[in-house]
Amino acid sequence: xxxxxxxxxxxxxxxxxxxxxxxxxxxxxxxxxxxxxxxxxxxxxxxxxxxxxxxxxxxxxxxxxxxxxxxxxxxxxxxxxxxxxxxxxxxxxxxxxxxxxxxxxxxxxxxxxxxxxxxxxxxxxxxxxxxxxxxxxxxxxxxxxxxxxxxxxxxxxxxxxxxxxxxxxxxx
Ligand code: FEO
Numbered sequence: 699x700x701x702x703x704x705x706x707x708x709x710x711x712x713x714x715x716x717x718x719x720x721x722x723x724x725x726x727x728x729x730x731x732x733x734x735x736x737x738x739x740x741x742x743x744x745x746x747x748x749x750x751x752x753x754x755x756x757x758x759x760x761x762x763x764x765x766x767x768x769x770x771x772x773x774x775x776x777x778x779x780x781x782x783x784x785x786x787x788x789x790x791x792x793x794x795x796x797x798x799x800x801x802x803x804x805x806x807x808x809x810x811x812x813x814x815x816x817x818x819x820x821x822x823x824x825x826x827x828x829x830x831x832x833x834x835x836x837x838x839x840x841x842x843x844x845x846x847x848x849x850x851x852x853x854x855x856x857x858x859x860x861x862x863x864x865x866x867x868x869x870x
Pocket of ligand 1: 716749
């Protein structure tokens with residue numbers, strides 16, 4: 699069933715935020731590449747691709763419901779980082795912002811009685827719990843490393859093992 703124009707606008711804002719998230723991670727990957735940490739850069743780049751998957755999930759949902767997905771103006775990523783800790787703290791803050799936005803979207807659909815979007819939004823609520831936990835754990839481990847070179851190189855090697863994401867919405 700087609701969603702209301704008001705909800706469509708909110709979903710389109712979420713699509714834009716997911717693309718912005720991709721740009722934030724892409725910029726963070728560039729910062730790590732420039733610090734000769736290719737594994738961490740690769741992890742962040744894969745995350746940038748995963749954010750495009752998220753955007754595509756919302757786009758597909760709107761299309762399936764005969765609504766009109768529309769990508770808004772993407773803000774340039776405001777990234778100012780000096781250390782690996784800064785990078786993941788910036789990522790965590792961004793994920794928290796995205797989680798809040800998803801909760802807001804869920805509340806709006808709930809208020810409107812829009813049941814059709816519930817499975818998708820429940821998926822996103824779980825995904826955000828997972829993403830925040832993953833980034834938070836990395837922040838904790840970086841604090842343990844405490845700028846120790848060999849420790850950072852081990853983390854770099856480990857994060858570099860993350861498999862690449864496809865930007866397609868595999869779940870349909
Ligand atoms: Fe699409 Fe990392 O939130």
